[in-house]
Amino acid sequence: MRWLRYGEHGALVECGSLAEAGALRAVLADAHHPDVVELVPGARTVLLAVRPGSAALGELRELAESADLDHPPAGEPSEIEIDVHYDGEDLELVARTAGIGVDEVVELHTGAEYTVAFTGFAPGFGYLTGLPEPLRQSRLDSPRTRVPAGSVAVAGEFAGIYPRSSPGGWRLLGHTDTVLFDPKADRPALLTPGDRVRFRKAS
Known part of the structure; x- marks a missing residue:
């Protein structure tokens, strides 16, 4: 350090x-x-x-x-479940790049437990670690000028959710109706560093 x-x-x-x-x-x-x-x-x-x-x-x-940084304190993280509609524009691209089927992409994404490593880019945007190896893929060669709010995406070693509409180059797996950032709430950002996150396929 x-x-x-x-x-x-x-x-x-x-x-x-x-x-x-x-x-x-x-x-x-x-x-x-x-x-x-x-x-x-x-x-x-x-x-x-x-x-x-x-x-x-x-x-x-x-x-x-x-401190023993190999065994840091666990703290008291929040456990957050987020329902996802797996209908993203890049879902088939992610599956093809990984050499697996779309259903397997969904199974991998929902089967992992993620940790909010840090936040940034936009208010409420959490960078989530724990992404399964086949889903660790590069950003798009040409970023989109507009990614809809609630888009669930992957890029590199991270998973994330766009809290508001913005440009972006992450690969889109689907979307959620969960509110990621509400400036009027007692806790404006749903995700904070250290929190645990699981994705669940919306019915």
């Missing part, structure tokens, strides 16, 4: 892998330090901001450097 100053009251921690970044986030979150203002994980980084005048940065760095 590489700790870099990020302004007067923050640090950006560069990690060697997605797994290390996730483990570091779990360790820092589990500390429940009262002076932590913000904890933002990324694919290979964790941003930590603390209250002005606090000694939290040094304390949390010592904690992180002594």
